[in-house]
Amino acid sequence: MKTNELPNALVNFDQLPNSAYVRLPVMTNLYGVSATTIWRHVGAGTIPKPVKLTPRTTCWNVGEIRKALFIKE
Numbered sequence: 001m002k003t004n005e006l007p008n009a010l011v012n013f014d015q016l017p018n019s020a021y022v023r024l025p026v027m028t029n030l031y032g033v034s035a036t037t038i039w040r041h042v043g044a045g046t047i048p049k050p051v052k053l054t055p056r057t058t059c060w061n062v063g064e065i066r067k068a069l070f071i072k073e
Helices: 024-031 035-044 062-072
Strands: 051-054 057-061
Touching (some): 024 035, 024 057, 024 062
Antiparallel strands (some): 051 057
């Protein structure tokens, strides 16, 4: 993937099931902020906490993201 391309999970976000997980690049594009800001909002509780799928893989649940975005609006 080129750096200026959107991740497939972001392009198809509306079709993802609530049980799906997305990684940090999707979160930064979805919220339109930097990775640092994503983590700041996670700490503040305004963005759901991610889960560790493996020691090096951190993901967010799509259903929780949708709830957080809906409440925010």
